[in-house]
Amino acid sequence: MSDTLEQLFAQSGHDAYFGEPVTQLEHALQCAHLAEQAGADTETVVAAFLHDIGHLLPPELSGDYMDGYGTVDHEKLGADFLREQGFSEKVAQLIEHHVNAKRYLVFKHPDYFARLSEASVKTLAFQGGPMKPGEALAFETNPYFRGILQLRAWDEQAKIPDLPTPNMAHYLKMAEGLV
Numbered sequence: 001m002s003d004t005l006e007q008l009f010a011q012s013g014h015d016a017y018f019g020e021p022v023t024q025l026e027h028a029l030q031c032a033h034l035a036e037q038a039g040a041d042t043e044t045v046v047a048a049f050l051h052d053i054g055h056l057l058p059p060e061l062s063g064d065y066m067d068g069y070g071t072v073d074h075e076k077l078g079a080d081f082l083r084e085q086g087f088s089e090k091v092a093q094l095i096e097h098h099v100n101a102k103r104y105l106v107f108k109h110p111d112y113f114a115r116l117s118e119a120s121v122k123t124l125a126f127q128g129g130p131m132k133p134g135e136a137l138a139f140e141t142n143p144y145f146r147g148i149l150q151l152r153a154w155d156e157q158a159k160i161p162d163l164p165t166p167n168m169a170h171y172l173k174m175a176e177g178l179v
């Protein structure tokens with residue numbers, strides 16, 4: 001399992017994280033590190049590490065592209081890929097809904113939109129724009145709602161050039177322990 005994940009990062013981890021000053025691997029490591037520092041449980045730390053794995057899947061497994069900002073539905077592709085690999089529904093859902101978290105926060109907190117990075121604003125339109133009120137209410141009932149919003153916050157912070165973090169082996173080992 002962790003061989004597959006390691007390969008995906010080896011193949012594409014050094015690509016830029018769309019329009020941000022870090023690579024895909026740096027972004028993943030920083031996101032996981034932030035979760036770990038916050039005292040999150042192992043499933044949440046692993047979800048943070050793997051939340052963008054859908055962007056690293058080979059083209060035959062992925063769908064349409066968003067004008068240079070990655071794959072449409074990368075969150076769903078990534079979650080389904082990890083379900084197939086034997087990860088829990090919690091790990092899968094934290095990943096599957098990290099884009100919905102942005103759509104929810106834009107709906108709920110108008111000032112949140114102003115804090116989004118340029119790349120995040122560009123992808124929002126491809127991702128369905130802000131949630132509608134009914135959609136937001138339903139989203140709040142997701143059993144992992146709080147964790148999903150936490151992951152979103154770490155995701156947005158994990159764009160710091162040259163931030164020291166634990167290495168990939170550390171998080172691959174954690175992932176291995178879950179399947």
Ligand code: FE
Binds near residue numbers: 027051052155
């Ligand atoms: Fe991300």
